[in-house]
Amino acid sequence: MECGQSFRWQPINGWYYGVVDSRQLKIRQEKQTLIVESSDDERPDQLEAFLRRYLDLNRDLSAILNAVDIDPFIHRAIETFRGMRILNQEVWECLASFILSQNNNVPRIKGMIRTISARFGEKVTLGDPVDYSFPTPQALAQAGVEALYDCRLGYRAPYLWAVSLAIAAGEFDLEALKSMPYAEAKRKLMGFKGIGEKVADCICLFSLGHVQALPIDVWVKRIIEQVYLKHNASIREIRQFAQDYFGEYLGYAQQYLFHYARTVGLEDMLRGER
DNA sequence: TTCCAGGAGAGAG
DNA sequence: CTCTCTCATGGA
Numbered sequence: 001m002e003c004g005q006s007f008r009w010q011p012i013n014g015w016y017y018g019v020v021d022s023r024q025l026k027i028r029q030e031k032q033t034l035i036v037e038s039s040d041d042e043r044p045d046q047l048e049a050f051l052r053r054y055l056d057l058n059r060d061l062s063a064i065l066n067a068v069d070i071d072p073f074i075h076r077a078i079e080t081f082r083g084m085r086i087l088n089q090e091v092w093e094c095l096a097s098f099i100l101s102q103n104n105n106v107p108r109i110k111g112m113i114r115t116i117s118a119r120f121g122e123k124v125t126l127g128d129p130v131d132y133s134f135p136t137p138q139a140l141a142q143a144g145v146e147a148l149y150d151c152r153l154g155y156r157a158p159y160l161w162a163v164s165l166a167i168a169a170g171e172f173d174l175e176a177l178k179s180m181p182y183a184e185a186k187r188k189l190m191g192f193k194g195i196g197e198k199v200a201d202c203i204c205l206f207s208l209g210h211v212q213a214l215p216i217d218v219w220v221k222r223i224i225e226q227v228y229l230k231h232n233a234s235i236r237e238i239r240q241f242a243q244d245y246f247g248e249y250l251g252y253a254q255q256y257l258f259h260y261a262r263t264v265g266l267e268d269m270l271r272g273e274r
Numbered sequence: 275t276t277c278c279a280g281g282a283g284a285g286a287g
Numbered sequence: 288c289t290c291t292c293t294c295a296t297g298g299a
Contacts, residue, residue: 004280005280098280101279101280101281102279102280102281102282103278103279103280103281103282103294103295103296104279104280104281104295104296104297105278105279105280105296105297105298105299106279106280107279107297107298108279108296108297108298109279109280111297112296149295152295152296152297153295153296154294154295154296155282155293155294155295155296156294156295157295159282193282193283194281194282194283195282196281196282196283197281197282198280198281198282199280199281199282202280215280216280217279217280217281218278218279218280218281219280220280234289236288258280262280
């Protein structure tokens with residue numbers, strides 16, 4: 001919930017509160033049991049099916065972790081954070097959120113998303129705290145680019161607005177994206193201004209199920225350069241190495257390394273070498 | 275004050 | 288193809 005995939009979860013005295021697909025969820029894990037409340041009036045079996053999908057619980061995690069547990073560095077990350085999974089997020093929210101993420105820090109990304117949700121989303125709550133659904137493309141398109149500037153999105157405002165317009169007008173089919181192979185979906189996404197290679201990979205990994213995708217941000221770049229290659233490298237070289245080295249579950253490997261470097265420290269990773 | 279943040283577009287070489 | 292500059296904003 002806190003590893004930088006979703007910007008919508010907040011820990012409040014032992015629970016996580018978040019908004020997913022227009023419902024507020026309140027969740028807590030007790031050993032092998034997940035305790036869940038939803039603001040939506042939905043059948044328990046449907047909610048369970050939804051969460052299994054969202055939390056990627058139907059995937060054999062140990063098989064993936066065994067496949068990428070190939071050196072002391074990632075081994076330490078895996079034993080520290082075993083259980084962390086790649087979420088299957090709603091595509092539109094993921095796309096819009098990572099447009100806002102560029103050249104930005106996590107607290108402010110969360111703030112921007114909170115602002116546009118409060119202004120253009122719908123209220124959803126279990127009581128306290130109140131939260132808001134992520135605004136639809138139609139809502140943002142209708143709001144106008146000036147209203148998005150007012151949300152302090154900076155130069156990202158026109159990027160988000162243009163994407164909202166294209167989707168609201170039916171010029172871009174989000175559903176079609178889901179059935180495309182990785183390379184095609186990525187290329188399609190990069191057609192938008194404001195979506196470059198890194199953001200496209202985030203969308204592919206966090207909402208389209210392409211676990212081979214590798215978002216290369218400043219942290220992943222540092223990790224591959226300093227821990228593995230031992231020299232500065234281009235994005236192309238980093239991607240080629242990582243694909244050859246970690247294989248088909250590259251996206252999962254990346255998330256463990258990324259989270260370890262950010263929370264424990266890159267220095268600690270480097271010291272971990274014998 | 276200066277630096278940096280889950281980058282990307284535009285232009286130059 | 289790669290390199291460089293610039294783009295808002297706010298927290299450290």
